[in-house]
Amino acid sequence: MFTQPRTSPLVFGLCAAALLGLAALSVLTGAGRIAPGQVVDYLLGARGDEHLEMVVATLRLPRTLAAVVVGAALGVSGMLLQSVTRNPLAETGLLGVNSGAALGVVVGIVYAGAQTGGAYLVWALGGAFAATGVVLLLGSRFSPLKLLLAGAALSATLTGITSALLVADPVTFDQYRFWVLGSLAGVPLERVLTVLPAILAGLGMAALAARPLAALSLGDDVAVTLGHRPGRVRITVTVAVTLLSAAAVAVAGPVGFLGLLAGYVARTVLRGRIGPQIALSGLAGAVVLLGSDVLARVVIRPYEAPVSLLIAVLGAPVLIVVARSRAVAAGAGDLIAEKSSRGRGILRSRTRGTGGSAPRPSDALPVRLGAFSVLLPLRSSTAAVLLAGLAAAAGVVAITAGQSAMTAGQALNALLGTGEGGQVLLVQQIRLPRIVAGLTAGAALGLSGCLTQALARNRLATPDMLGINQGAVIAVMLAGLTSSAATLFEHWWTGPLGALVAAVVVFGISGGIGTRGYRFIITGLAVTTLAGALVQSLLAWRGLSAATAVHAWTVGSLTGRGYPVALPVAAGLAVLLPAALALARRLAVLRFDEDVSAGLGVSPRTTRLLILALAVVLAGLGIGIGGPIAFVALAAPVIAARLSGPARLPLIGAPLTGAALVVTADTVGRVVADGAEIPAGVVTSILGGPFLLWTLLSDRR
Structure with a gap:
């Protein structure tokens, strides 16, 4: 009835x-x-x-009618x-x-x-x-x-x-x-x-x-x-x-x-x-x-x-x-049981061998130095060398490209301080600090995305999709609310704090760090949208000149960035990257279910907390330099994994790929428009949307 x-x-x-x-x-x-x-x-x-007529007839009545009409249109x-x-x-x-x-x-x-x-x-x-x-x-x-x-x-x-x-x-x-x-x-x-x-x-x-x-x-x-x-x-x-x-x-x-x-x-x-x-x-x-x-x-x-x-x-x-x-x-296709059984099957296949010992990976080369020996992964090592070369090539192109175009030889001379005075000034004081900032920010974002993707076992689980990036943006903007656009970037250190708050909110609402599927990503999308509205409100509050400069950073830009923000973040990256490598084995074990992980001596809860903390700090540091450069944290681990293979996490390849992507996007933004500079984040947003669609279409799970 x-x-x-x-x-x-x-x-x-x-x-x-x-x-x-x-x-x-x-x-x-x-x-x-x-x-x-x-x-x-x-x-x-x-x-x-006249004042009463203007307020009622010219302002309030049209505004009321507009709210009714627009609300009905959007609702339907x-x-x-x-x-x-x-x-x-x-x-x-x-x-x-x-x-x-x-x-x-x-x-x-x-x-x-x-x-x-x-x-x-x-x-x-x-x-x-x-x-x-x-x-x-x-x-x-x-x-x-x-x-x-x-x-x-x-x-x-x-x-x-x-x-x-x-x-x-x-x-x-x-x-x-x-x-x-x-x-x-x-x-x-x-x-x-x-x-x-x-x-x-x-x-x-x-x-x-x-x-x-x-x-x-x-x-x-x-x-x-x-x-x-x-x-x-x-x-x-x-x-x-x-x-x-x-x-x-x-x-x-x-x-x-x-x-x-x-x-x-x-x-x-x-x-x-x-x-x-x-x-x-x-x-x-x-x-x-x-x-x-x-x-x-x-x-x-x-x-x-x-x-x-x-x-x-x-x-x-x-x-x-x-x-x-x-x-x-x-309809989300949250195949938890299938993934768990798949993990147990992989574990059995990897531990099956003569005498019950695990076989040596097929792409690993044993290297012995006296009493010490190590297995060198050939494919991932080759991929890391290749990606390092690409990052270096992107830096060279960034030095030579621009309105004051130089040959590679002139750029090298200017870099060594032996070229013309104007070229030396341009390379050493303007372009090189910006390139270092881009390499550092890209490496931090790439490594952060690699950690969050591995933690959630989902390629879409990246800081920009989880609301972590926008949390860092709001923290920096609130810290510099009363400062000028030039001094706003001195508050880059607040980025990790805002990213941490956003991560706590997202994972707290969605049910914990171990949540699987797409629901926690939707929670991050909700937080991102809400934070984006707040960012737009803060931009409207500032004056035009300050809002114009800050707007470029809120979409991701390296304009005006150099050693004062790049070097502290690079120092942090030098500490956090070895920490991530030290946790690589524990993170790999988390691919299996919690019972198997505990049986292998890994505490899932503690490992997730450590990995999430590393990822959040890295994302906050990267955003403190260049703002929320979109989709780098998504694309860098995926590209690096395609090159290094599925056997190992690309903890070296992902930051190298991220560094190359950010510097390349910044270079494209500097040269693609005549007389104007397009922020690197805008370039990655335009190209990253199709990449995300491809990721969704290619993810059969």
Whole structure:
């Protein structure tokens, strides 16, 4: 028996009442010293002065209408994506649709001078349509959790392209850093009315798609039997989501988590048909956004809090709850038992030999020095030499490349101090310290990623995916909140502290260090998104010149970095790398289950704590130098492992690969754009998104 017919009117009535109450509160609250009684009298037709008319009619009423319209659009678009992909984690912000629309708007501003709501809508539609198409294409191939990670990859690439455009255009960045917070302050009525037809069209298409989506939830074959065409339904949903998300971004900027929140509320309250859930998600989105906007005006009066930050505070816990649900966990493919049995099988195969002793690895060469002997792994040693050569080559190219191009011979002479005075100054005082900083930061990030991947037995378990990087960024920014951009980097030592706090939060929420599967990565993604909103808020708080310099570091940049920060981190790396090598055997034993590890004399809990501490400190030190240079911690261990083979952890190859990647990305950023420098983190974000997608597609487990 369904109870929905009795509960639906009550639920919709309560939501409508809440929306009306918040709308009244929104009109009565805000900037401008106006008593609520004056506002009521004005709304009832009484004449007021120009100040009263400006505050009520020009500021508060359009803002209230914008919150309702944008909230409903994002709520319905999120529910549509969740229904068509059968994924409760689908949401336009998390899957990169909002990032696509934001990129479209930035492209319109930079290349077409877009300033009006209509122009924003046109450019946002193009970006949102492309991103939505990619999301739906991936939705048929990925489980719910993997689709969310694929959305993170898409969002990283799109955000990297956006950052590249912003770094080259400070004027657009000044406009973007406030707009990206999702603020509704100062939204003109004309902009809302301009995008209203697109939103109404999207809502109408959502209503028409309700019945086909209900049939599609039973499977494509059942939907065809019932007279529906799955391909046409998906196209309709694509267009509807594009219209709704693009219009919302054009009005208020990219507001994340709102579709996830609205869809979660609708599915929790109404467990029946999809049609009522879509309608309720629109109401819930409007209520959440309008309530958050009202709270943003009063929580730190006389200033305003970023509305996107408030919604992220609400949405991050919901993301974690949904990710831990049974429906999502069932599709995650968490093969714990299979991995454990596989580990025992590997152990038996490795210990099987003559007389019960373990055979010598086939790629190991015995080297004897008197009474001492050691097995030298040929493949991994060869890979380490090759990667060291690549890192050195990347450094040589970085010395010679740039606007003041030099030959390799001139660079060598300048490095030795025997060349021309200008070239010596350029190489020894500017480029060489920057290269040393890049090599050190890349090595720290590469080794940190190798440790976290091995600890979690998951290639996606890297500091940037687990929220550790953003924790370090926030710590450095908070420590230098009152300092200038030039002295901000003196607080690099706070990076490990922030990374440690983020690691404790992520692993504490997800169930401990030994957690397997993808759920703890989703927890890290929630923390990363929340921390990213806080970083954007801190950037908006600073002045334009300081925010421009700090923004480059928050996306990963080596500009202005040299020996003062590189040498202390290099000293720390010289201590932490041998410590990681000393723990290599214990870490390798953790590949088996806990009973086998304990039988081999290794304490799993103590080893995990030591490895996590090493990884967190390394990530914090690397970020203190160059900021959160994305995907280096993911790509470096994977590339090094491909070269060195699966028998051993690439504890030497991963830092060498990371060093080469960071220096190469920094060099590309210096030379690819004429007259502008693209941060290394932007380069790695653009290239790292496809790499993450390849990692997800190639991971059959």
